[in-house]
Amino acid sequence: FPLIREICLEVRKPHAPVGLPFASVSVEIKRRWYKAYLAMGANLGDREGYIRRAVEAMEQEERIRVLQVSSLIKTTPYGGVAKEEFLNGAMEIETLFTPEELLDYLHTLEAAAGRERKEHWGDRTLDLDILLYEELVQWTERLTIPHMDMANRTFVLKPLAEIAPYAMHPVYRQTVGMLLDGLEKREGIQGKR
Numbered sequence: 001f002p003l004i005r006e007i008c009l010e011v012r013k014p015h016a017p018v019g020l021p022f023a024s025v026s027v028e029i030k031r032r033w034y035k036a037y038l039a040m041g042a043n044l045g046d047r048e049g050y051i052r053r054a055v056e057a058m059e060q061e062e063r064i065r066v067l068q069v070s071s072l073i074k075t076t077p078y079g080g081v082a083k084e085e086f087l088n089g090a091m092e093i094e095t096l097f098t099p100e101e102l103l104d105y106l107h108t109l110e111a112a113a114g115r116e117r118k119e120h121w122g123d124r125t126l127d128l129d130i131l132l133y134e135e136l137v138q139w140t141e142r143l144t145i146p147h148m149d150m151a152n153r154t155f156v157l158k159p160l161a162e163i164a165p166y167a168m169h170p171v172y173r174q175t176v177g178m179l180l181d182g183l184e185k186r187e188g189i190q191g192k193r
């Protein structure tokens with residue numbers, strides 16, 4: 001049912017075989033579509049093909065709805081480790097996955113593209129990151145949301161601003177468009193020194 005955003009379902013059994021006094025026994029589950037924004041990047045092999053195939057796989061996944069996909073931009077490597085030029089983009093999705101389940105799913109897509117995690121910030125066939133997930137602020141050893149350094153990365157903010165300029169960063173309380181404007185101004189000032 002594509003128009004249903006959230007459902008809470010309770011299955012109640014009034015005459016369950018339980019040896020205690022009770023009115024009824026029930027099980028309740030809640031499911032909801034969550035909005036998330038993802039970053040996509042690749043700098044090895046068929047860069048555009050790896051990204052396109054990842055988007056197509058997400059479009060086929062019943063627990064994900066792909067809402068918007070940005071255009072791809074060419075960018076220089078970030079962090080001083082990778083050597084090849086990147087293609088970067090962003091996408092807006094709705095998902096039934098929890099953040100951890102979504103991360104696991106994205107890792108399966110990266111693995112299917114032949115990604116090897118040998119070197120932090122190194123060259124890669126496919127990189128998929130969760131940037132924002134609703135208004136969630138989470139910091140664990142495995143996953144940080146919002147993405148820890150997104151506000152300092154033009155290659156993340158520029159494609160994200162193309163599809164979601166008014167998406168709000170839950171920590172900085174600024175829109176993606178505001179973050180991009182501020183970063184471009186800082187980079188312009190640094191470039192003039």
